[in-house]
Amino acid sequence: MNARSHAPSLLAALAAALIASTVHAQAPTPTPPPAPGEFESCMNSLRAPARAVGVSDATFTQHRQGLQPDMSVIDKLNFQPEFRTAIWDYLAGLVDDQRVAEGQALLAQHADTLRRVQERYGVDPATVVAVWGVESNFGQTFGKSPLVQSLGTLSCFGRRQAYFRTEFYATLRILQAGHITADRLVGSWAGAFGHTQFMPSTFERLAVDFDGDGRADLMDSTPDALASTANFLAKAGWQSGQPWGFEVKLPQGLNTSGEGRRTKRTMDDWAARGVKRxxxxxxxxxGSAGLLTPAGPQGPAFLVLRNFDAIYSYNAAESYGLAIAHLADRLRGGGPFVTPWPTDDPGLSRAERREVQTLLIARGHDIGEVDGMLGEKSRVAIRAEQQRLGQEASGRAGQKLLKALRGG
Incomplete structure (x- = not known):
């Protein structure tokens, strides 16, 4: 993992998982409860190591009291579905007209705070708000797992216990310092929390008190969250006043093998190869830039600069970095990518996914709540409708399915 060292952001992970197509692993058998006394014994063994890294006995005792393991987080840790999510599906759900409109409204609402954040950290408002939008849908989706419980469980069971113990101790120090109360410290099952989904150790390194109340609070202080995000990007090497990159047109036949984000070439070199905006x-x-072709040379292509690397460090996935970068451009008034994705069945926005679900319910399918999250019940219904319509029964919802369902 990169600097943030945790699983993909809550919304980005949902975007990938819940719009996935045909290939997905079966969920494992639920993890059985631990043997009597096993969790208590593990917790007791963590007291001395916690003390050695600054957690007082009083803090440990307070938050250990009554703590029970949540074995469902072990199921999530072990369940690694092999989803095949096309980049056009991934971006369609993360960067849509609804998120752009909401983000632009928040840019105006928090203009003064964002101006001061930019003055201090050098990161432009649109990029900060784009991270906010992708990470938690502008504070609307935080996750519901109590961090002490989930990280305590992961510290005692499953893989990567040493890593999760570091995050568990950091969580206890955050509570000890009074930044956030235990009842408010909730997030993803893996420990990311707040408006912009910091891991506890990242919080300790990079969270800032920007509203001046003496606490760094990523849960209930929007100024703290926005400033902390900018601080993260600044520490990751953000270059003020520079773009993340831009879409380019490749000459016919350009050999793109071996090219990528890390393979930087000078602009003169790219120009000599026939690359243009x-x-x-x-x-x-x-300047110098790497060539990014997330769908191959026939799809949109981008020259990415140092600021793209800073975004990438927030969550180590190029598709994630492109979502942040593209949303930031759209918030500034930019349009969709010029080059179309190499598909005859583009992805769906969140509103269109909700429409698909509504149409599935109208056809008698029990899919649960209409929430835009195309989970397993929705995919089962989609496969059934695709069979009825004579389409490939992939379970993936794209524009072809939506148009067919609209037509009856």
Whole structure:
């Protein structure tokens, strides 16, 4: 993992998992409860190591009292579905018109705070708000797992116990310092929390008190969360006033093998190879960039600069970095990518996914709540409708399925 060292952001993970197509592993048998006294014995063994890293006995005792393991987090740790999520599906759910409109409204609402954040950390408002949107849907989706319980469980059972113990101790120090109360310290099953989903150890390194109340609070203080995000990006090497990159047009036949985010070439080199900005204009006269072709050379292509690497460090996935970068551009008034994705069945926005679910219910399918999350019940219904319609029964919902369902 990179600097944040945790599983993909809550919304990004949902976007990947819940719009996935045909291939997915079967969920394992639920993890059985631990043997009597096993969790208590493990917790007792963690007291001395916690003390050695700054957790007082009083703090440990307070938050250990009554703590019971949540073995469902072990199921989540062990369940690694082999989803095949096309980049056009992933981005369609994370960067849609609804999120752009909400983000632009929040840019205006928090303009003064964002201006001061930019003055201190050098990161522009649109990028900070884009992270906020992708990480927690602007504070609407935090996760519901109590961090002490989930990280305590992961510290005693399953894989990567040493890593999760570090995060468990950091959680206890956060509570000990009074930044956030235990009842408010909830997040993803793996421990990420707050408006922009920091892991506890990242919180300790990079969270800031921007509203001046003496506490760094990523749960209930939007100024603290926005400033902490900018601080993260600044520490990751953000270059003020520079773009993350831009879409380009590749010449026919350009060999893109071996190219990527890390393979930086000078702009002169790219220009000599016939690469131009997508509007046909020349590349910048200086600097270096890597070539990103997330769907191959026939799809949208991008030259990415140092600021893309800073975004990538927030969550080590190029698709995630592209979602943040593209949402930031859209918040500034930019449009969709010029080059279409190489598919005849583009992805669905969140509103369109909700429409698919509504149409499935109208056809008698029991899929649960209409929430835009195309989970297993929705995929079962989608497969049934695809069979009825003579389409490939992939379980993936795209524009072809939506149009067919609209037509009856």
């Amino acid at each position: 997508v509007d046909g204009s020349a590349l910048p006269p200086s």
